[in-house]
Amino acid sequence: MSERGDTAEPLVHGEEFDDILIDQAETGLDEDDRLKPEFLTAVLDAVEDGDSEAARDLVSPLHPADIADLLELTPSERRGAVAAALGDLVGAEVLSELNDYVRDDLIGALAPEQVAEFAAELDTDDAVAIIEDMEEADQQAVLDAMEPEDRAAIQSALSYPEESAGRLMQRDLVAVPEHMTVGQVIDYLRDNQDLTRDFWEIFVVDAAHKPIGTCQLSWVLTCPRGIAMADLMKREQTLIPVDMDQEEVALRFQKYALISAAVVDGSGRLVGMITVDDVVHIISEEAGEDILRLSGAGEGDINQPILMTVRTRLVWLVVNLGTAMIAASVVGLFENTIEHLALLAALMGIVSGMGGNAGTQTLAVMVRAIATNQVTSSNTMRMIGREFRIAATNGSVLGVLIGIGSYLVYGQLGLSLVFAAAILINNMVAGLAGVLIPVTLDRSNIDPAVSSAVFVTMMTDSLGFFTFLGLATIFLT
Numbered sequence: 001m002s003e004r005g006d007t008a009e010p011l012v013h014g015e016e017f018d019d020i021l022i023d024q025a026e027t028g029l030d031e032d033d034r035l036k037p038e039f040l041t042a043v044l045d046a047v048e049d050g051d052s053e054a055a056r057d058l059v060s061p062l063h064p065a066d067i068a069d070l071l072e073l074t075p076s077e078r079r080g081a082v083a084a085a086l087g088d089l090v091g092a093e094v095l096s097e098l099n100d101y102v103r104d105d106l107i108g109a110l111a112p113e114q115v116a117e118f119a120a121e122l123d124t125d126d127a128v129a130i131i132e133d134m135e136e137a138d139q140q141a142v143l144d145a146m147e148p149e150d151r152a153a154i155q156s157a158l159s160y161p162e163e164s165a166g167r168l169m170q171r172d173l174v175a176v177p178e179h180m181t182v183g184q185v186i187d188y189l190r191d192n193q194d195l196t197r198d199f200w201e202i203f204v205v206d207a208a209h210k211p212i213g214t215c216q217l218s219w220v221l222t223c224p225r226g227i228a229m230a231d232l233m234k235r236e237q238t239l240i241p242v243d244m245d246q247e248e249v250a251l252r253f254q255k256y257a258l259i260s261a262a263v264v265d266g267s268g269r270l271v272g273m274i275t276v277d278d279v280v281h282i283i284s285e286e287a288g289e290d291i292l293r294l295s296g297a298g299e300g301d302i303n304q305p306i307l308m309t310v311r312t313r314l315v316w317l318v319v320n321l322g323t324a325m326i327a328a329s330v331v332g333l334f335e336n337t338i339e340h341l342a343l344l345a346a347l348m349g350i351v352s353g354m355g356g357n358a359g360t361q362t363l364a365v366m367v368r369a370i371a372t373n374q375v376t377s378s379n380t381m382r383m384i385g386r387e388f389r390i391a392a393t394n395g396s397v398l399g400v401l402i403g404i405g406s407y408l409v410y411g412q413l414g415l416s417l418v419f420a421a422a423i424l425i426n427n428m429v430a431g432l433a434g435v436l437i438p439v440t441l442d443r444s445n446i447d448p449a450v451s452s453a454v455f456v457t458m459m460t461d462s463l464g465f466f467t468f469l470g471l472a473t474i475f476l477t
Contacts, residue, residue, distance in 0.1 A: 080105070096126040175211075179230065180229050347415075384435050
């Protein structure tokens with residue numbers, strides 16, 4: 001092996017580097033690997049002019065993920081024509097990268113035999129992602145068109161709950177008995193062309209096909225041939241139950257820094273594996289899902305049909321309208337107080353607004369902590385106390401600042417003290433609500449990301465108005 005020194009040849013020569021830049025320019029990607037608008041326009045124009053060959057020449061250098069982006073950026077009414085013009089460039093890998101709604105549109109235009117052909121080229125988890133959302137009749141037609149072995153694998157995966165490890169796992173893996181030696185394993189890998197090529201670990205199983213250890217591929221390649229797998233393998237391993245929720249799977253991968261993990265059925269038998277590339281997608285999906293649920297925006301998918309989006313958002317807007325009416329009814333209880341001191345009408349919105357912001361901050365922290373299993377029965381009270389102290393401290397600082405500011409502006413000491421006290425009290429209410437509401441919903445098996453924000457807003461608005469106007473009624477009238 002040659003050593004690298006000052007005289008070593010560069011890894012990429014000047015001309016080769018120029019060629020790389022030219023290749024990047026030809027793909028139509030900018031520096032951030034985003035498709036250039038002019039590239040998309042050129043492809044659409046070629047398709048509209050009936051020049052499929054030109055469109056294919058433009059798109060052929062792209063990675064399947066970039067072709068998927070191209071189709072997602074294409075207006076829905078022109079997407080079918082673009083896919084037809086690109087032909088086999090829109091293959092199985094492209095379908096697996098597509099947004100769910102865009103993929104459903106394209107699959108709807110394909111014959112079951114074509115979908116079955118695409119599914120057969122993919123890993124089981126990717127094939128399931130394509131087939132699982134199809135109508136039952138279409139799904140059965142695709143399954144009937146598949147080879148028996150592939151069909152059995154897909155049907156088995158579909159039998160597990162949605163968003164479970166069984167849906168996420170790949171069935172193609174490498175498992176060997178513990179009595180085999182390193183040399184025998186290497187020969188086995190070389191002689192069996194049907195084995196999966198995408199794996200980082202070899203699973204060691206007993207006679208009942210239960211995993212008893214794992215062995216990294218690098219260990220096999222660097223150890224003498226005579227070493228037994230039982231002596232080489234690592235017996236400590238993280239096993240994933242087949243019915244475990246995908247969010248919990250992602251947390252285990254993150255916690256234990258896993259590259260892959262064995263999936264076992266109820267009897268402990270090895271039935272599949274999950275790899276980190278699948279988990280990265282799940283982490284991103286779940287995080288985005290929780291953020292959107294907090295706002296009541298549904299899936300937040302820009303490719304979702306408009307009527308479906310309207311229906312999802314409208315539900316929570318109606319709920320918010322109801323909570324706003326509750327807050328308005330609280331204000332109505334203090335009409336006489338507001339009539340005597342008109343400044344209250346101008347200031348009470350600040351009280352509720354500050355409380356709402358404080359509650360949202362606490363709520364975001366708690367929902368994330370619940371989602372990542374950081375909140376347990378053993379530390380719930382400590383979390384409540386922590387957030388209450390934070391809210392009280394913030395409320396005190398804000399109360400002092402607002403009290404001084406309002407006195408300088410309006411010159412009314414009593415009003416300023418009431419204003420400051422209301423800010424302090426509503427911040428403490430917001431801190432408690434931001435903790436207690438998501439925890440209570442979670443203990444009731446209700447997703448706190450979906451409905452917590454509505455209740456927290458109702459609490460901070462209603463109690464903010466009640467506190468401010470109530471104190472004003474007592475001390476200023």
